[in-house]
Every structure is written in structure tokens, then in C-alpha cells.
Amino acid sequence: MTLDDLGPRLCILGPSNSGKSTLAAAIARGRGLPAIHLDQLHHQPNTDWQPRPDDEFLALHDLAIAGSRWVMDGNYSRCLSQRLGRATCVILLEAPTMTSLLRYLRRSWFDRTRHGALDGGSDRVTWAMIRHIAVTTPANRRRYAALFDQVVLPKLMLSTTRDLARFYRAEGLER
DSSP, X not given: OOGGGXXXXXXXXXXXXXXXXXHHHHHHHHHTOOEEEHHHHHBOTTSXXXXXXXXXXXXXXXXXXXXXXXXXXXXXXXXXXXXXXXXXXXXXXOOOHHHHHHHHHHHHHTOSSOTTOOTTOOOOOOHHHHHIIIIIHHHHHHHHHHHHHHOOSOEXXXXXXXXXXXXXXXXXXXX
């Protein structure tokens, strides 16, 4: 399955630090779609990743999915059904826990201009995020896989970093 088969509203899911935002930005550039990073909608800019009030986030989410064309990355299960109701496809990314941890450390220490970063915010290493990646994420992975199996939209699973790299090459996308 290629990007051309997936329609104009792409929903990218996957565990933390699996490459969702980077892929969304690459697809946006390659296909002329607006990239919507749900972390940026969920968190207040110019803060240390402080969440917005829930009703404000949901209003921003619903406004974003109302658009006719987009590529959106992020999970946020409480509004996923509305997103899937508008999406024309689902892309599920996987990455081993160790890869996600290493990506998290790299982005926190070295990447100052990463895709999906919070405007005016800073990425820093926290035990809470390390715990989230190492402890919470395995259950989330099972949940995403079960959801992916149930989705009736066109869908694409990129279950290894090699699959993801191959997809970038095949679609002519640049990170």
C-alpha cells in the first residue's frame, strides 16, 4: 500500500518516540498536507509540557479533524473515535522499547528543532517519561495492535524501524 492509496486524512498512531511526528512532517512536506501534531494541541505553548484544559484540547482537536486534508500524529484515546471517523487511513508505527528510549534521550539532549516539538517548550529527560516508555508503553502497544486489527479503513503497519526506513525510501520522503 502506498501513500496515494491512503487518502487525504492520515492518522498516525504508535507508542511514544516511535517516529510519528517525524513521519507526519515528512508526509506533509511530500504530499502538501497540513501536519497536525496532537502533542502541540494538547499542551500549552511556552510551558514545560503543561496540558491545556481538556475542553480546550478537545475543541482544538475537533477543529483540526474537520479539515478536508491533514496528516495527524498522536494517540489521545479519548478523542480517537472522532478522529477515526474523519480519517481516510491509519498508519501504525512500532518501535522496540529500547529504540523508543534511545530516541527519547537523543531528542531531549540533542534535537533542538525536532518535528512535533512544543513551541517555546523544552524537551528534557524525566523519570516519568522514562517510566512511561518502559512500563506503560507495552500495554499501549497491545491496545494499538488490537485497535489496528479492528479498523476498517485502509491501513498500514510499519512494525520495525527497517519497515519505516523502507517506507520513507519507497515514498520518496525525507526526514
